[in-house]
Amino acid sequence: MPKMKTNSAASKRVRITGSGKVMQVGSAMRHNLEHKSARKRRALSADAVLRGGQAKKLKQLLQK
Template structure:
């Protein structure tokens, strides 16, 4: 069976931490920042961590998810 390909869009949006969590950029920081308070843009600069079912789905797309039955 051929190897699974990772999703190229997910590769660009998520980073895997050393403990296996997925980091993502927060929404609302990309443009139109001039009128937003500095406090808000600083808060949005900090990466978020995906939780729960969303993390499981995205790990499959990134290519790092292995079910418990297949772990070494």
């Protein structure tokens, strides 16, 4: 039986940490940044941790 392919859409959007957490790059940092305060931009630049069913489903898509 051939190997399963990793879902490329999921692999471009999330990453798995060494401890198994699913990290996602935050949204709202592409454009219109001049209207956001420095404090807001710093907070948005942090990666978000996905939990529960979302994390479980993405791990299945990534074959992890």
